[in-house]
Amino acid sequence: MPEVHVPVARGDGALRTAAGRYRLMRLSRRFEETVHDQHGEGQVPGPLHLSIGQEAVAVGACAELRRSDAVLSTHRGHHHCLAKGARADRLMAELLGRESGYSRGRGGSMHVAIPSIGLLGTNGIVGAGLPIATGAAYAMQAQDRDDVTVAFFGEGATGTGAFGEAVNIAALWALPLVFVCENNQYVELTPQDVHVAGEIWRRGESHGIPGVRVDGNDVEAVREAAATAIARARGGGGPTLIEAVTYRWFGHYAGDRAAYRDSREVDSWRARDPLVAARAALDDAEADALDAEVEREIADALAFAQRSAVTGPGALAIDHLKETA
Amino acid sequence: MPEVHVPVARGDGALRTAAGRYRLMRLSRRFEETVHDQHGEGQVPGPLHLSIGQEAVAVGACAELRRSDAVLSTHRGHHHCLAKGARADRLMAELLGRESGYSRGRGGSMHVAIPSIGLLGTNGIVGAGLPIATGAAYAMQAQDRDDVTVAFFGEGATGTGAFGEAVNIAALWALPLVFVCENNQYVELTPQDVHVAGEIWRRGESHGIPGVRVDGNDVEAVREAAATAIARARGGGGPTLIEAVTYRWFGHYAGDRAAYRDSREVDSWRARDPLVAARAALDDAEADALDAEVEREIADALAFAQRSAVTGPGALAIDHLKETA
Amino acid sequence: MSTTATETKPLKMWQGINQALVEEMERDERVVLVGEDVGRPGGPYGVTRGLQERFGELRVRDTPISEQVLVGLGVGAGAVGLRPVVELMFFDFALIAMDQIVNQAAKFRYFSGESLPLVIRTMCGAGGPNGAQHSQNFEAWYCAVPGLKVVMPSNAADAKGLLKAAIRDDDPVLFIETLGLLTARREVPQGEEFLLPIGVAETRRAGDDVTVVAIGRLVDRALEAAETLAQEGISVEVIDPRTLAPLDAETIVASIARTGRLVVAQEATAPFSFASEVCTLAAERCLPQLKAPPVRVASPFVNVPTPVPLAESRAPGADAVVAGIRRALEGA
Amino acid sequence: MSTTATETKPLKMWQGINQALVEEMERDERVVLVGEDVGRPGGPYGVTRGLQERFGELRVRDTPISEQVLVGLGVGAGAVGLRPVVELMFFDFALIAMDQIVNQAAKFRYFSGESLPLVIRTMCGAGGPNGAQHSQNFEAWYCAVPGLKVVMPSNAADAKGLLKAAIRDDDPVLFIETLGLLTARREVPQGEEFLLPIGVAETRRAGDDVTVVAIGRLVDRALEAAETLAQEGISVEVIDPRTLAPLDAETIVASIARTGRLVVAQEATAPFSFASEVCTLAAERCLPQLKAPPVRVASPFVNVPTPVPLAESRAPGADAVVAGIRRALEGA
Ligand SMILES: Cc1ncc(C[n+]2csc(CCOP(=O)(O)OP(=O)(O)O)c2C)c(N)n1
Ligand SMILES: Cc1ncc(C[n+]2csc(CCOP(=O)(O)OP(=O)(O)O)c2C)c(N)n1
Ligand SMILES: [Mg+2]
Ligand SMILES: [Mg+2]
16 A cells, blocks of 8 residues: 655654654644544545544553553544554545545544554444453453553543443453543533533542543643553553543534534633643744644645545455455 | 232331331341242242342341332342332242242242332343433432432442443432442352452442441441431432442352352351341340241241242243233 | 324424424323433434423433443333333444343333333434444344334334334334434324324335335335336335334235235345345245245445445445346246 | 364263363463353353363453453453453343444454454353343344354354364354253364364255254254154254354255255244244245245244243244144145
């Protein structure tokens, strides 16, 4: 498969510096803006749940990860994919329904899985990544690897049975697993208070595992909390539950105008743009250079996707079983 | 259907006195011993999970209940049934596979449901009663009744997703629901530390509801905790999670010799027989009289069951849908 | 059950469902509705619009993402005096609540001898850009469960009349709406007593040469196919079972026995599906009359792709039904 | 796949399964086993006896009662390099894990393009005093899921050979054991390379007058029926598909085309079942040869009662298969 030039290799180490983290947050933001535009132009033949506003959570939580670590993502997962090392071009191609996409353009946003970089899947089923995360973490433990699994989920997922099952067994088995709840205040079309009783970060303590709440718009705060949790997990100390408080700037899906929200609320969160804070850690010239790099990467990714073949019915029947692959 | 004479009416009020509570604990104990014997003689054509040793939990938790309150029970639920007002004779008949049983002898121990007295079901599926309990409690709330629902479950059920879902929504909706975890230390053939991370009673606090641990062998302690929780629930204060610590004297099922347990452990718990403590609250003559009454009730129940027709294939096809009833 | 309604209104299917809910909630205060986003937002597809304003937050209730509890809410509430309607947003999500549906709701009467009025509404099919986990058609599974009724309307009028009947029914009913039909318009009888009977198939078009049993989205496509073939002088009978369980086998069998040819058309994939059961009925009960092998017109046995054009190319269209009918006419 | 084994031993089915697990775990350290009570207790029915002592607590692991997580353990572990075997104690409990099986495990390759080696073992049927929530036979449902293989052995030897093959398979396999067969003894080939091919039916008995397709517990009963009828000069062919999905339709269809008569025998209830699919294959592909309507020999469409004698009276016995065959011989 032809691939465009990617200026900065991601994956191992790329997020270890403030510059790398800012760059990826910027990439994620621009990626989302671009696919949002494409959606507006009718070029995205599937659903789109944008992560704009939540970049710091994905980047902070993945900052200390290696390629051999695993991540479970959600229906709102482009930022997770990119932070774990997915290529912007193939991800873009997937969303645009192209053969060169990670799932041949058949899966779309909610069905991206790239096991080769440890990205075990975005998911259309809320909460469903959590049981799978316990499995990845169990395998790491059973194989005596010092790898870890990070499971992202929204606050809405705390309502699912899968969440309770996963936290219990992770604590019980001291699995190398970090639960990262991305609390963006809304669950589809209703606010979190329709969904969450009590406080999410405290769900850890009754299971005997640490629970922490962090500012999910502060990439360094997220990174620090995640680093502690990851180190603990690698060292055999078991799981941690992190609640990262953040906000989604747009509606639940592209097209949802989110009339159920107060515009002042939205404005106040936009004023706390995680990218602005992350950029402040760099000097302007460096940041500008990174921005320019990102623009090129995004432009290349879009060009790559656009010149890839639109997925046709021929792709439908493959990859159900190995023999049909 | 012919019914034998039941000397003491249960249901509303029967458990309000120490004598009533002792009597029912005794009834439950003797009921279990009797069906255990019957099982040994090959007269119980289904599974049998005995509640011997756990009588104080059921009786204490149901002491303040009315007929219009609801109870959800488990695979180990004869004591719950009796405490909620089930007749020993029809329950015995059910276990012995007789037409006069509560489910026509087709259901057996795990499938007893007597909606007329608010007993919404023992259950063969661990944890499955908990979502149903939220529904009963929701109906009570929506109908503006001051009734409550009590959901019994074993510590093993805390591993199920159903548990997490139920606690969350009960807390969120302030449902009139009391969760009573009967922690009898074992989950089938493994000890609770294979199943439960952290502490069960503390699962309440992160959901913003009270959680308490009580001595499940002390009927008065259970009654007190339940009374507080029930009053709170009736008053609109929402759910409570009670962990009642107790022990099952016998194996998981009749026939399981429970070789996975230390005999000294068993002995130490047997030495704390909940019936002995409950009996101590009464004067001997009164207790003796109650014992005699119970003997008659059990003997009558057994006789009733034994003279009832064995359930035949004719019963198989009815009661799937209303028209086939 | 009666169909005394006279006046009709052109409504989309979602409006027919909405009307059924409004009327039954007005009529009987025991009827309540719970589900994700059913209340304040009026449903992700707007089906339950206006209900919470009208009936209040206790009777129309937004739930957390707790599908096991959702069905459990229905079972428990149905057992103590309400007549709950539970919405599972997508049929695929019912997989999470399967124990509550199959082991709890469907067996309640068997264990207790008492009624469990409960409607579980959900939405199936590949009618949107939702992909492999939001588009599945597993209706056949629920038809294999004693104690459960399964209803699958194919248009706005049926959706209204059958949903009203389901809400008044004393048994658990799985009511399967079809995403691809939500906005399809039909004349819908007005009036609170417009009820359609559960368990009775409807012959949508009478014909002599071949019987087409079609469900959900394929009913209209089958009618379109029948119209096309009528121009060639081929007379197609189209039966819409409407209730999949208990299935009105008599109507279907009588038609097949008369035409001698069967096509079953559905959006689900073919193996181990609704179509398999209907073909089996034909073989078991109409063999002497069968002039040709039965034909299953169904989606290919692959996952539903996300892009709409692909998803639509996967589902059988009217052309596929035409082709299926031709095969049935040629065969044997 | 080869069947080079020569020596055999008489083993019960549970022992055959146990042997398969031991051999594959010895052979490949990536094979792990998780489930409720599989470790220290050796399984509620003793099937996994001795495994934890042998392979340690990390490779044979007792889990909490968390069926969603159980299958998730398999999906996640399979995705990052292990070859997990997950035990769901009773088939009925799989209902709780249905999303993980259908939406996650079965779709992993479709989404990622990569293998997911995963075996889900479970136990079906009304072979004990367990009642309506512990005895169900929903094998047909899983056969309708693209991306999943479904295997259902009918004896100890097949259980061993097929389980070993399933563990070495790179796709998710649902491996359905039958409670009523666990203690049935059969000669079982010894040796690590005794493998049976997934997707290939076995003709258990050759015959000319009627084809009986039987699964699970009904295979031996069908053979018994065949033996009985042989004494009347009736020649019965008995086919055990062994793999239900993908189904070896060729073997089945060839037999039906030859005999012209079909009986399908199963413990499940008839409507919307495995038998429906096989009858449909007969009608679709053998209509000209069919001399009589196909016959489904199955349990009546009612819940499984708890008392053993009642449960046993519900499941079809050899006599029911005989009666079914006679019907197939008379019919049409
Ligand atoms: C099991 C399940 N139930 C319902 C849905 C429909 N749904 C999709 S996203 C969503 C909201 C998820 O909210 P949250 O977990 O907070 O994530 P966010 O969208 O805020 O990122 C819902 C209810 C689903 N996909 N899966
Ligand atoms: C969902 C489900 N998984 C597994 C089982 C098998 N099972 C029956 S009882 C039981 C143990 C339950 O333990 P606990 O909840 O502590 O109750 P106890 O038996 O101690 O009263 C198990 C695992 C089941 N019935 N349902
Ligand atoms: Mg959210
Ligand atoms: Mg226990």
